Amino acid sequence: MASELGAEKIIFGEELKVTQIYNLAKLTGLEIIDRFQLILEIFQRRASTKEAKLQIELARWRYELAHAREKVRLAKMGEQPGFMGLGKYEVDVYRETVKRQVSSIQEKLKRVRKTRELHRRRRRKIGFPTVSLAGYTNSGKSTLFKALTGENVPIDRSLFTTLSTTTRVTNLFGEPVLVTDTVGFIDRLPLTLVEAFRSTLEETIFADLILLVVDVSESFDDIERKMKCCLDTLREIGALGVPIFTVLNKIDLLSDEELESKIRKLRKHSSNLIPISALYRRNLDMLKVKMANLLIKHVKSSIIMPISEESLSFLSWIYDHANVFKVAYGKKHLKVSFSARPVIAEKIRHGVKNLGGAFKYEARDLYPQIKS
Numbered sequence: 126m127a128s129e130l131g132a133e134k135i136i137f138g139e140e141l142k143v144t145q146i147y148n149l150a151k152l153t154g155l156e157i158i159d160r161f162q163l164i165l166e167i168f169q170r171r172a173s174t175k176e177a178k179l180q181i182e183l184a185r186w187r188y189e190l191a192h193a194r195e196k197v198r199l200a201k202m203g204e205q206p207g208f209m210g211l212g213k214y215e216v217d218v219y220r221e222t223v224k225r226q227v228s229s230i231q232e233k234l235k236r237v238r239k240t241r242e243l244h245r246r247r248r249r250k251i252g253f254p255t256v257s258l259a260g261y262t263n264s265g266k267s268t269l270f271k272a273l274t275g276e277n278v279p280i281d282r283s284l285f286t287t288l289s290t291t292t293r294v295t296n297l298f299g300e301p302v303l304v305t306d307t308v309g310f311i312d313r314l315p316l317t318l319v320e321a322f323r324s325t326l327e328e329t330i331f332a333d334l335i336l337l338v339v340d341v342s343e344s345f346d347d348i349e350r351k352m353k354c355c356l357d358t359l360r361e362i363g364a365l366g367v368p369i370f371t372v373l374n375k376i377d378l379l380s381d382e383e384l385e386s387k388i389r390k391l392r393k394h395s396s397n398l399i400p401i402s403a404l405y406r407r408n409l410d411m412l413k414v415k416m417a418n419l420l421i422k423h424v425k426s427s428i429i430m431p432i433s434e435e436s437l438s439f440l441s442w443i444y445d446h447a448n449v450f451k452v453a454y455g456k457k458h459l460k461v462s463f464s465a466r467p468v469i470a471e472k473i474r475h476g477v478k479n480l481g482g483a484f485k486y487e488a489r490d491l492y493p494q495i496k497s
């Protein structure tokens with residue numbers, strides 16, 4: 126089949142023994158990748174922090190260590206000299222080298238963990254509210270990610286240099302919000318990859334909100350098991366303080382009655398259940414309003430200030446930073462009503478005072494107006 130398809134690699138969904146990989150490679154002349162290597166590669170692509178990268182390297186070396194004897198034996202059989210580049214190593218020499226690598230990485234990890242907190246604080250300094258999409262592979266995270274961030278959002282260019290490919294900006298009612306697509310949970314995660322998975326997930330999960338994406342078209346038992354596994358893991362890596370919305374995705378695949386009954390039973394695990402279809406963009410507005418309500422609570426205010434060159438340039442600043450509902454021009458004064466995040470409203474209050482105007486809070490904790 127591989128030669129018929131012109132395949133360059135064969136990927137197995139199971140873990141293979143070194144001998145099996147060797148024999149399959151010999152038989153087909155192709156690169157053989159098993160479950161362990163595939164998962165490792167996915168993590169590697171996702172890892173951007175030093176810690177996550179080291180954890181992955183560690184997992185790779187530990188795998189080498191566990192299979193060293195077998196590899197050397199195969200290399201010595203000599204049919205394929207230098208198979209995996211090991212031909213000239215003796216078992217003990219090789220094992221020693223690998224062991225030294227493992228302990229050197231462990232040392233580095235200890236040092237890296239100390240700087241972890243600093244790293245997190247720096248991330249927060251970007252200043253925008255952040256959302257992480259977590260959940261099992263195939264639940265629809267990337268589809269939702271695309272649906273949320275698909276439109277072009279104009280934003281300061283310099284921001285992009287600090288963003289990875291899996292973080293993008295979305296526009297929530299005029300406010301920029303960062304969305305991160307995280308590495309997916311999988312069943313039968315090889316034990317040796319647990320740490321690598323956690324640190325890859327960990328770096329992306331420190332957000333103001335986590336959207337836990339669940340494939341609600343699966344059987345109830347699967348949904349419940351996966352949801353529990355995600356929630357437990359998130360708790361264990363310390364994301365407990367972050368609010369979690371459980372997004373029940375793929376509602377297009379089930380009947381209303383089915384959905385109702387699943388929601389009823391899932392309430393005991395999560396109080397924030399939001400049914401959507403990411404693919405068919407159903408209920409995305411509802412999701413966005415709930416996100417906005419949490420991330421960008423607005424206060425509604427109005428100001429009056431004397432018309433001057435200064436106040437007009439201040440008005441354009443207000444346009445850039447708040448949702449302006451109405452501007453009314455009098456002979457000498459102008460009146461602006463707007464909603465804005467509390468910090469912005471405070472800045473406006475100060476600005477207006479300096480310009481000799483007046484500021485009034487109309488209402489607090491307002492949902493942002495839906496613009497569209």
Ligand SMILES: Nc1nc2c(ncn2[C@@H]2O[C@H](COP(=O)(O)OP(=O)(O)O)[C@@H](O)[C@H]2O)c(=O)[nH]1
Binds near residue numbers: 401
């Ligand atoms: N029917 C249906 N399929 C969906 C929906 N959202 C995602 N999918 C499909 O589910 C599969 C996995 O989606 P993906 O976004 O790659 O999942 P991820 O692994 O969590 O990133 C893809 O084939 C999607 O087209 C949905 O709302 N309805």
Ligand SMILES: [Mg+2]
Binds near residue numbers: 263266267268309
């Ligand atoms: Mg994905």
